[in-house]
Amino acid sequence: MELVDEVRKGSVRALAKLITLVENEMPGGVEAMEEIYPLTGNAYIIGITGPPGAGKSTLTDRITKELRRKNCTVGIIAIDPTSPFTGGALLGDRVRMQGVSSDEDVFIRSMATRGSLGGLSRATSDTVKILDAYGKDYVIIETVGVGQDEVDIVRTADISILVVMPGGGDDIQAIKAGIMEIGDIFVVNKADRDGADRLVTEIKMMLGLSSVEREWTSPIIKTVATEDQGIGTLVEKINEHREFLVKSGMLACRRKERIRSEIIKMIEYEIYRYLDSLIAENKDFFEQRLEDIVNKKEDPYLLAKKTVETIAKRISKNANV
Amino acid sequence: MNQDKRIRVLVAKPGLDGHDRGAKVIARALRDSGMEVIYTGIRQTPEQIVDAALQEDVDTILLSILSGAHGFLFPRIMELLKEKGLGDILVLGGGIIPEDDVPELKELGISEIFGPGMSSQTLINYIRENLSQG
Ligand code: B12
Ligand SMILES: Nc1nc2c(ncn2[C@@H]2O[C@H](COP(=O)(O)OP(=O)(O)OP(=O)(O)O)[C@@H](O)[C@H]2O)c(=O)[nH]1
Numbered sequence: 001m002e003l004v005d006e007v008r009k010g011s012v013r014a015l016a017k018l019i020t021l022v023e024n025e026m027p028g029g030v031e032a033m034e035e036i037y038p039l040t041g042n043a044y045i046i047g048i049t050g051p052p053g054a055g056k057s058t059l060t061d062r063i064t065k066e067l068r069r070k071n072c073t074v075g076i077i078a079i080d081p082t083s084p085f086t087g088g089a090l091l092g093d094r095v096r097m098q099g100v101s102s103d104e105d106v107f108i109r110s111m112a113t114r115g116s117l118g119g120l121s122r123a124t125s126d127t128v129k130i131l132d133a134y135g136k137d138y139v140i141i142e143t144v145g146v147g148q149d150e151v152d153i154v155r156t157a158d159i160s161i162l163v164v165m166p167g168g169g170d171d172i173q174a175i176k177a178g179i180m181e182i183g184d185i186f187v188v189n190k191a192d193r194d195g196a197d198r199l200v201t202e203i204k205m206m207l208g209l210s211s212v213e214r215e216w217t218s219p220i221i222k223t224v225a226t227e228d229q230g231i232g233t234l235v236e237k238i239n240e241h242r243e244f245l246v247k248s249g250m251l252a253c254r255r256k257e258r259i260r261s262e263i264i265k266m267i268e269y270e271i272y273r274y275l276d277s278l279i280a281e282n283k284d285f286f287e288q289r290l291e292d293i294v295n296k297k298e299d300p301y302l303l304a305k306k307t308v309e310t311i312a313k314r315i316s317k318n319a320n321v
Numbered sequence: 322m323n324q325d326k327r328i329r330v331l332v333a334k335p336g337l338d339g340h341d342r343g344a345k346v347i348a349r350a351l352r353d354s355g356m357e358v359i360y361t362g363i364r365q366t367p368e369q370i371v372d373a374a375l376q377e378d379v380d381t382i383l384l385s386i387l388s389g390a391h392g393f394l395f396p397r398i399m400e401l402l403k404e405k406g407l408g409d410i411l412v413l414g415g416g417i418i419p420e421d422d423v424p425e426l427k428e429l430g431i432s433e434i435f436g437p438g439m440s441s442q443t444l445i446n447y448i449r450e451n452l453s454q455g
């Protein structure tokens with residue numbers, strides 16, 4: 001595919017266009033990804049997550065600057081929520097990435113969740129692959145501001161960094177255990193504010209409570225992103241963790257699990273597309289069945305079974321041509 | 322579920338101009354109309370704006386300026402867009418821009434200039450109409 005060739009040659013325009021193609025599920029997107037996939041595996045993927053306003057974008061900017069000092073190239077995917085009511089989105093993470101936005105070797109793409117609930121967008125993992133194939137050494141993903149169980153990042157990144165801040169009104173208890181468990185590194189940002197040390201202690205206690213035996217003890221690092229404090233240490237820890245993952249064989253393990261869950265999602269989605277068009281094409285039929293089911297003339301389980309059979313038939317018919 | 326192609330908009334504030342109320346007002350209005358709006362923040366160089374447009378693959382660029390420096394910044398932005406192969410992108414300007422300057426700016430390739438009192442709906446319609454033609 002020409003667009004993919006252009007991307008391989010280093011065209012930024014083609015890179016941006018390809019991401020759009022895939023994000024909008026336009027014709028040719030899947031074929032392009034088939035060509036992209038063999039080119040992936042070189043980039044290291046860093047996930048940055050945490051509650052709204054914790055400083056994820058500012059930290060992303062500073063981490064990127066630090067990586068650039070070591071001559072590494074960086075791709076950034078910054079995700080913000082889509083409004084469920086209007087479908088629109090205000091993508092403002094770039095505002096806090098001014099330090100790297102004019103660097104040729106940094107590519108920033110803002111993305112809206114478009115209905116995904118796990119803190120990422122559906123196209124995030126494909127966009128990571130595209131940036132990887134393009135040749136970026138690091139891909140940083142900034143999730144939406146998370147609160148409860150938006151933990152898709154663990155299945156998408158090699159390392160997950162959880163950013164929290166003191167005095168966000170809600171203390172660490174408010175951040176659900178599910179989210180606390182995903183941190184390979186904890187960052188207490190805005191350490192210039194009161195309560196940073198207390199927050200560190202709270203996280204330590206919380207981690208101590210966990211009975212899971214771990215080979216890696218998640219470090220807790222204090223930073224002041226706006227003042228560039230603690231960033232060097234953070235990047236060192238990221239590299240240390242990377243070495244640990246490589247040596248222990250866990251990196252290969254994580255990546256295998258990632259592709260496993262991606263494959264399952266791809267299959268689910270393919271099947272879902274059949275269901276979607278089946279229902280769209282037979283609206284009246286389904287409405288009538290619904291009516292009968294509500295009136296207890298039919299049962300829903302039978303309808304579900306029959307529908308799956310119809311989908312299976314359609315799929316095998318497609319497979320034969 | 323197969324969404325229509327979403328309109329992606331870049332709202333940018335070039336130069337040292339700190340008046341950002343208007344830019345934020347239009348950014349929110351466009352978001353509420355269902356568009357994906359990338360806001361760059363204030364103090365953007367023409368290079369930063371054009372790079373953002375390139376990377377974000379936006380359909381249209383909205384330049385908001387109240388400082389009076391449009392006569393210098395807009396030509397530079399248009400020139401860079403052409404250089405980077407983005408010459409046919411829809412560019413709109415707005416803010417405090419004297420009537421007399423408008424013809425010259427349009428000649429550069431800026432499609433329309435909007436000022437105070439413009440209704441959001443006018444802008445939304447303008448973008449939708451002009452993008453569907455292109
Ligand atoms: C509020 C204001 C301020 C606030 C700004 C707060 C902020 N964060 O935005 C403060 C007090 C900080 C300020 C400071 C200054 N200001 Co002042 N300010 C104004 C004022 C009174 C209103 C601007 C405003 O917010 N309007 C409300 C918003 C919603 O309207 P808007 O910006 O026009 O946007 C609407 C439309 O124009 C349009 N629009 C805007 N942009 C775009 C872009 C596109 C693509 C489209 C389609 C539409 C569009 O949509 C918006 C919604 O309808 C104007 C006078 C005026 N009446 O415009 C002076 C004015 C802009 N300021 C002026 C000046 C000189 C200054 C200072 C230099 C003063 C000084 N000597 O210190 C400083 C500079 C600050 C800086 N760093 O840039 C002058 C500019 C003169 C010029 N252009 O030649 C003005 C025109 C006053 C005047 N008549 O002299 N200012
Ligand atoms: N005092 C202080 N402020 C900070 C620090 N880091 C970031 N901020 C400020 O906190 C605010 C939010 O920072 P962002 O980087 O946008 O936070 P975010 O987590 O990306 O926010 P969302 O993407 O909206 O969830 C900004 O005004 C930053 O300038 C810090 O270390 N100390």
Ligand SMILES: [Mg+2]
Nearest residue numbers: 056057093142
């Ligand atoms: Mg952010």
